[in-house]
Amino acid sequence: MNNPPATPSAGGVQPLTGQVLFYQQPQPLSPEEHGGLGVKQISDPFGFLRQxxxxxxxxxxxxxxxxxxxxxxxxxxxxxxxxxxxxxxxxxxxxAQGRVPDDHYVPAFVRRYPFVFAADDASDRLVLCVDRAAPMVSNQPEVPFFENGQPTKFTNDAVEFCKEFERQRRATADFVKMLTDxxxxxxxxxxxxxxxxxxxxxxxxxxxxxxxxxxxxxxxxxxxxxxxxxxxxxxxxxxxxxxxxxxxxxxxxxxxxxxxxxxxxxxx
Structure with missing residues (x-):
């Protein structure tokens, strides 16, 4: 997969396949489908991590x-x-309050939630997705995903975070291969x-x-x-x-x- 990850765009992405820990209903993020959505603060911020x-x-x-x-x-x-x-x-x-103690590290895999990259086989690219079932995703958001049809700074930051995570994931695969070899x-x-x-x-x-x-x-x-x-x-x-x-x-x-x-x- 050599093409760069895609930023949020219009529909046309194939349905997602496979399962990733935490994600119940991942959907390709787009202004058409998610224009009124965003995130809000919740009382149980890491509740999804509990299991x-x-x-x-x-x-x-x-x-x-x-x-x-x-x-x-x-x-x-x-x-x-x-x-x-x-x-x-x-x-x-x-x-019990859905929090991780301050003196313990929270992995990036957790911190990127509710976002994740998924493969779009039709274009051989990675597409930013959001878990529509995530408790912090709301149709009455404090921070919207889009404004006037364009990604907000919050969404663009999420794209960059997921891009960096993908780079580190590939570096980790190289590290494991080195150990195995x-x-x-x-x-x-x-x-x-x-x-x-x-x-x-x-x-x-x-x-x-x-x-x-x-x-x-x-x-x-x-x-x-x-x-x-x-x-x-x-x-x-x-x-x-x-x-x-x-x-x-x-x-x-x-x-x-x-x-x-x-x-x-x-x-x-």
């Missing part, structure tokens, strides 16, 4: 995300994700031991996830020329940020256990 226990991150975010979450690689494409929960459908970092990935498993209120083991260990991670041993064993190649590509810092991020596993498990303990009386 996502893992969120994709780009390689440029590793340093920031590593301070808060384990970063792991998942699936056949070994997509890097920030782990925000240990149970499917449960995010441990979204509070150098055979730096290894499979890992993380589990935890349930304990009672007195700290005594209860039942069997519970597996949280199977995932891929960079092998520090393989990284350190790279020939000098291959290590320099990684360094010159700016990849070494991201590799070590990922390795450091894995130290967050105990923290996120403890956070999950605190949540479960708080839920226990209500379940009785």
């Amino acid at each position: 996502a226990h893992a969120v994709p991150v780009t390689v440029t975010e590793f340093g920031l995300a590593a301070a808060s979450y384990p970063i792991i690689f998942v699936g056949n494409e070994r997509t890097p994700v920030a782990v925000m929960g240990v149970r499917q459908g449960e995010n441990l970092f979204v509070d 150098l055979d730096l990935m290894e499979q890992k498993t993380v589990a935890f031991q349930p304990r009672d209120a007195q700290g005594n083991p209860v039942g069997d260990q519970q597996k949280i996830a199977d995932y891929y991670a960079i092998s520090e041993e393989r990284l350190n064993a790279l020939p000098d020329d291959k290590y320099l190649e990684l360094r010159n590509n700016g990849a070494v810092g991201a590799c070590y940020a990922h390795l450091v991020s894995l130290l967050n596993w105990p923290k996120i498990i403890q956070r999950a256990m605190r949540v479960q303990a708080a839920e226990a009386p209500a379940a009785v």
Whole structure:
């Protein structure tokens, strides 16, 4: 896909296919279909994130995300994700008011919502779309998408943000390919031991996830020329940020256990 992303325009775009996390009703943004729409402040700003226990991150975010979450690689494409929960459908970092604590990083994948780029197969371009079902999208907006048929500054800023996200997504794919070509990935498993209120083991260990991670041993064993190649590509810092991020596993498990303990009386 070599053509540049498209800015909001008239209709004619083919229906979208596929699913992306969070997006329930993505539609190509156009003044004809969305001229009266925009966004408004809502009381539950990150409510849509509440059921996502893992969120994709780009390689440029590793340093920031590593301070808060384990970063792991998942699936056949070994997509890097920030782990925000240990149970499917449960995010441990979204509070009852739909907010993420100020001292925890919010990935760009989340911050771009309700916008997303989608492929228009007819023109081989990326088209800006909006999730029409997003709670902040309104027909009584505080900030409109269009004025006099033209994108507002807010919409143009959204286009630029999504363009940058797409560039970083492609850079991340290149980073993962580099790691794969150098055979730096290894499979890992993380589990935890349930304990009672007195700290005594209860039942069997519970597996949280199977995932891929960079092998520090393989990284350190790279020939000098291959290590320099990684360094010159700016990849070494991201590799070590990922390795450091894995130290967050105990923290996120403890956070999950605190949540479960708080839920226990209500379940009785």
